[in-house]
Amino acid sequence: MKYKSVFDIIGPIMIGPSSSHTAGAARIGRVARSLFGRQPKWAHIFFYGSFAQTYKGHGTDVAIVGGLLDFDTFDERIKSSLQIAKQEGLAVTFYEEEAVPNHPNTAKIHIGDENGELELVGISIGGGKIEITELNGFELKLSGHHPALLIMHNDRYGTIASVANVLAKYAINIGHMEVSRKEKGKEALMTIEVDQSIDDAIVKELEQLPHIIQVTKIVD
Amino acid sequence: MFRNVAELVELAESQQIKIAEVMIRQEIEVTGKSREEIFAQMDKNLQVMEQAVMRGLAGVSSHSGLTGGDAVLLQNYIRQGRFLSGETILDAVSKAVATNEVNAAMGIICATPTAGSAGVVPGTLFAVTEKLQPTREQMVEFLFTAGAFGFVVANNASISGAAGGCQAEVGSATGMAAAALVEMAGGTPSQAAEAMAIALKNMLGLVCDPVAGLVEVPCVKRNAMGAANAMVAADMALAGIKSRIPCDEVIEAMYRIGETMPTALKETAQGGLAATPTGRALAAKIFGVSQT
Numbered sequence: 001m002k003y004k005s006v007f008d009i010i011g012p013i014m015i016g017p018s019s020s021h022t023a024g025a026a027r028i029g030r031v032a033r034s035l036f037g038r039q040p041k042w043a044h045i046f047f048y049g050s051f052a053q054t055y056k057g058h059g060t061d062v063a064i065v066g067g068l069l070d071f072d073t074f075d076e077r078i079k080s081s082l083q084i085a086k087q088e089g090l091a092v093t094f095y096e097e098e099a100v101p102n103h104p105n106t107a108k109i110h111i112g113d114e115n116g117e118l119e120l121v122g123i124s125i126g127g128g129k130i131e132i133t134e135l136n137g138f139e140l141k142l143s144g145h146h147p148a149l150l151i152m153h154n155d156r157y158g159t160i161a162s163v164a165n166v167l168a169k170y171a172i173n174i175g176h177m178e179v180s181r182k183e184k185g186k187e188a189l190m191t192i193e194v195d196q197s198i199d200d201a202i203v204k205e206l207e208q209l210p211h212i213i214q215v216t217k218i219v220d
Numbered sequence: 221m222f223r224n225v226a227e228l229v230e231l232a233e234s235q236q237i238k239i240a241e242v243m244i245r246q247e248i249e250v251t252g253k254s255r256e257e258i259f260a261q262m263d264k265n266l267q268v269m270e271q272a273v274m275r276g277l278a279g280v281s282s283h284s285g286l287t288g289g290d291a292v293l294l295q296n297y298i299r300q301g302r303f304l305s306g307e308t309i310l311d312a313v314s315k316a317v318a319t320n321e322v323n324a325a326m327g328i329i330c331a332t333p334t335a336g337s338a339g340v341v342p343g344t345l346f347a348v349t350e351k352l353q354p355t356r357e358q359m360v361e362f363l364f365t366a367g368a369f370g371f372v373v374a375n376n377a378s379i380s381g382a383a384g385g386c387q388a389e390v391g392s393a394t395g396m397a398a399a400a401l402v403e404m405a406g407g408t409p410s411q412a413a414e415a416m417a418i419a420l421k422n423m424l425g426l427v428c429d430p431v432a433g434l435v436e437v438p439c440v441k442r443n444a445m446g447a448a449n450a451m452v453a454a455d456m457a458l459a460g461i462k463s464r465i466p467c468d469e470v471i472e473a474m475y476r477i478g479e480t481m482p483t484a485l486k487e488t489a490q491g492g493l494a495a496t497p498t499g500r501a502l503a504a505k506i507f508g509v510s511q512t
Contacts, residue, residue: 001221001223001375002374002375003371003374003375004250005247005250005251006243006246006247006258006262006364006367006368006371007247007261007262007265007367008371008374009332009333009366009367009370009371009374009379009396010262010265010330010331010332010333010341010363010364010366010367010370011265011330011331011332012330012331013264013265013268013328013329013330013331014328014329014330014331014335015326015327015328016322016323016324016325016326016327016328016329016335016338016435017323017324017326017335017336017434017435017436018334018335018336018435019331019333019334019335019336020334020380020381020382022335023331023335049382049488050382050486050487050488053433053487053488053489053490054430054433054487054488054489055433056433056507057430057432057433057434057435057489058433058434058435059326074328076328079326103383104380104382104383104483104486104487104488105380105382124380125380125383126333126334126374126378126379126380126382126383126388127331127333127334127374127379127380128331128334128335
């Protein structure tokens with residue numbers, strides 16, 4: 001079931017005018033920001049399907065940029081996010097794509113600064129609810145309903161077990177887990193949804209494990 | 221966890237509890253949050269709805285100038301007392317319009333189930349309070365009841381205009397409101413389901429064709445009519461009228477209609493009212509260029 005909580009239906013509290021095109025877009029932007037871990041210096045934002053056709057009317061552009069600035073769906077600063085981005089040195093470019101996506105409300109966000117880049121594809125499935133379908137070229141499924149860990153690592157034996165051991169030590173139960181890699185022995189990604197909230201200390205401990213490149217925590 | 225309306229009604233009737241209570245218990249189970257916490261969160265949504273209605277009734281205008289001020293016109297008209305339909309219905313309509321006018325003006329609203337359809341549920345709720353005199357708790361419960369029906373639609377069909385057309389947004393909201401009205405008025409869980417079925421049946425096929433891609437025309441007035449439809453459907457169900465097609469099958473039909481609806485009529489601003497000469501002219505005027 002895609003929707004698990006009554007507050008997916010009654011809610012979110014948000015700045016109008018569209019839950020999918022404004023609130024959902026803000027959430028996609030905010031996940032990108034949270035995964036990147038800091039405010040980026042530049043952002044290329046690609047709109048597909050209905051997003052491409054109507055983003056101006058729905059404020060999808062200001063909402064995604066608001067998300068990149070770490071604004072929540074009900075933050076009135078969303079309305080002036082383009083000016084705020086300019087003031088804070090975040091250069092934004094929008095692209096209307098012709099390609100037909102699997103979901104009508106699809107956005108691709110490519111952000112970065114001098115220290116790194118991140119590319120993410122998100123879909124807004126209705127009522128403000130989103131799914132992140134791709135991260136740095138890896139396909140993934142994040143319900144956004146449970147705390148989640150995204151762990152970039154090198155594809156070596158024992159890495160998954162060492163991560164699971166740390167989680168077990170802190171009595172954290174894994175509800176859903178996916179592992180994907182681009183090529184044998186190269187960069188890989190673990191997507192782990194858990195039932196308990198994850199302390200920053202646990203993230204630090206995970207980061208120190210061998211073969212781990214980056215650990216990002218996403219909280220519902 | 222209930223997967224459809226039949227299971228929802230069965231859970232409520234076998235335990236002799238309200239649909240709102242079924243929803244609250246499930247929420248406790250799924251999220252692990254306490255009843256108080258969940259109730260407080262819904263109460264906050266109710267506050268936002270109340271403030272949006274108040275703000276809209278005081279008069280707002282959107283950035284494009286396409287919408288705003290109609291809630292005020294209706295309230296003035298009701299005060300003159302020479303209306304044709306009925307005071308409660310018109311009050312619901314004006315409060316639904318108020319909410320969506322605030323939404324169009326990029327004000328703060330609570331998506332119910334979406335922003336474009338945010339007016340129907342609060343519009344009907346705040347209209348019947350005078351007649352039914354609910355407690356604050358019952359008003360919060362109204363939202364849980366509406367949420368329970370919306371939950372089924374969202375999981376079995378869609379609440380996204382881009383995926384299912386306006387029937388998925390205002391249609392869903394209308395069904396949710398009709399069901400919640402029945403429960404608040406003292407109807408049974410099955411009567412609530414009948415109201416949802418009757419209301420949604422009359423929203424089937426409704427396309428999403430926003431002029432200039434804005435959530436304004438025809439969205440604000442679709443919420444108005446959704447509120448009126450919900451009120452009448454609730455009265456019909458309370459009168460004992462049943463839908464020949466069960467609620468779950470109506471939802472299934474809505475999903476299939478959405479799947480076969482052309483993309484031009486699903487929130488792309490390429491068909492329907494958006495593609496009329498006036499719709500195109502408004503888009504050109506607002507954005508300074510003509511949209512294709």
